[in-house]
Amino acid sequence: MAHASQRSLSVESFKVMDVLRKANQLQAEGKHVLHCEVGQPETGAPKTVAQAAVAALTEPQVMGYTDAFGLLPLREKIRNHYSKKYNLQTEIPTSRIVVTTGSSGAFLLAFTSCFDTGDIVAIASSGYPCYRNILSALGCHQANIPINQEFKLTAKELHNEIVRRKAANLKPINGLILSSPSNPTGAMLSPDELKDLCALCDEQGIQFLSDEIYHGISYGQTEATALQYSQNALIINSFSKYYSMSGWRLGWMVIPEELVEPINSLQQNMFINAPTISQTAALKCWDGDTIEELEKHVTKYRTSRQLILDQLASIAEIDDTNIAPADGGFYIYVDLGKENVAPGLGSVKMCDLLLQEKYVAMTPGTDFEDPDSSLGDRRFRISYAGGIETVRQAMQRFHEFFPTWVERVKKAKGEKKTKE
Ligand SMILES: Cc1ncc(COP(=O)(O)O)c(C=O)c1O
The missing domain is CATH 3.40.640.10 (Type I PLP-dependent aspartate aminotransferase-like (Major domain))
Structure with a gap:
């Protein structure tokens, strides 16, 4: 019988790839999935x-x-x-x-x-x-x-x-x-x-x-x-x-x-x-035509980045000091803050529901945080490598979804209070 080494068994999965797998499954079932999980340019090679x-x-x-x-x-x-x-x-x-x-x-x-x-x-x-x-x-x-x-x-x-x-x-x-x-x-x-x-x-x-x-x-x-x-x-x-x-x-x-x-x-x-x-x-890669093409991608990332920041700014429950600066790359990292999470209702659950209900894939912070910290289940990452239209639609769906999330959290906290 094959035997996996202790060393290999102790290695965590790369969770964004797990999210991608689930998102691809839904896509194979015919759902219109919007990928904001992986950091992969939608554009091909130059x-x-x-x-x-x-x-x-x-x-x-x-x-x-x-x-x-x-x-x-x-x-x-x-x-x-x-x-x-x-x-x-x-x-x-x-x-x-x-x-x-x-x-x-x-x-x-x-x-x-x-x-x-x-x-x-x-x-x-x-x-x-x-x-x-x-x-x-x-x-x-x-x-x-x-x-x-x-x-x-x-x-x-x-x-x-x-x-x-x-x-x-x-x-x-x-x-x-x-x-x-x-x-x-x-x-x-x-x-x-x-x-x-x-x-x-x-x-x-x-x-x-x-x-x-x-x-x-x-x-x-x-x-x-x-x-x-x-x-x-x-x-x-x-x-x-x-x-x-x-x-x-x-x-x-x-x-x-x-x-x-x-x-x-x-x-x-x-x-x-x-x-x-x-x-x-x-x-x-460094030919003039190539660089021209690649710089156009950066211009698109800039538009997508602004689109997400504007949408997040319009959500009252998300404190803008909890949004990382997004100076470079193609990710926006958001901390839900203590108010928008409850026991069992953290960013892992939120990303899961967002995918199941709205077919939008985003990555929970558990991939990026110290496993001993609880911050992973409070933060999530939006990738805007996938193109402007993907981002626009994904943020529309996120905007529809988020109030239902806040309601769930409020309810869970309310129920907890009554039990106490
Ligand atoms: C910070 C960072 N380093 C390295 C990689 C791996 O990239 P690759 O192996 O495709 O060069 C990634 C992929 O997302 C990344 O975000």
Whole structure:
């Protein structure tokens, strides 16, 4: 009989995928489901990229392996992207650029190369759930650091956690992984905040992994890369979001010099290389036509974002201080607040009813919060990656649904009071 390892059994599911499965089931039954759960652009790959893939299909070398770190011309384009976009003073050597199987593949390489079993890695709560789940699978422990009132984890919060652990005689933190713009909150660190965080990590010998997957999708704030402030930071990025190529399974890392050899061995053994066809097509990602097309997507995200914020603002029961800033990415994260939840009636139940009754899929906060905190069942995430019309209809249905939710909560609280 097959036997699953304890390690694999202890890994939580990625709950947004569970919501997606239920939503797809309803869709298969013929229901008009509106997907606001997954963070997946509805737009396909840029035209130039798709055309390049088709053209490359008959070239024999495209069917073969590449170097473990990826095609050199692609790594050169990534290097140029950093010089141009972030105005880096020194060019990054291509030997420090690794093309990966999405940023998810990068996490495995990065975590395995940076951390040993039992190491402590700090993550933000709220934060991207797969950090916690992959780290657990690798036998690393997490230090969950609550985000501040601005929905951010800054040097101050990290410093407080370092001090707290010291005072409590707990093992010190070995690493930190953080995404800015954040999934789920959309909050972005300012360049100064990022600089301070890099400085603190360097001073304390904490390996900083900066997940910059939502760069390119922001609404006015300056995007800074950790590379501007530290040579030790490890940068993770992807073609899944801004470049609208989620299924192509392509990402990249910029890694510190010391990790080049270990990551080379790991990539060779674990993945050999990222998909060759995707690498070949991605060479078109920085062409003028491509960027023009991608910038149009960002304009649409901006419209969808405003649409959701306006609809939420018109709901009296939702306090606007409970809505995360949505500076970047394509998510809006909402805290229902104590008033809009009751025992058994939290955001998990709300998202479930919203899907069952209105066929609108949204993700409860349990995916993004420290499992020991009750906040997960109070918060939920709306993804607006799915296009303006989807968002418009979804928010209309949400608007119809929400008063019925408030009634349910009031009733539950009223009934509880009578029982007392
Ligand atoms: C913050 C963050 N990092 C990484 C990923 C994984 O992306 P991929 O593996 O497609 O590059 C996601 C996906 O939603 C994400 O939100």
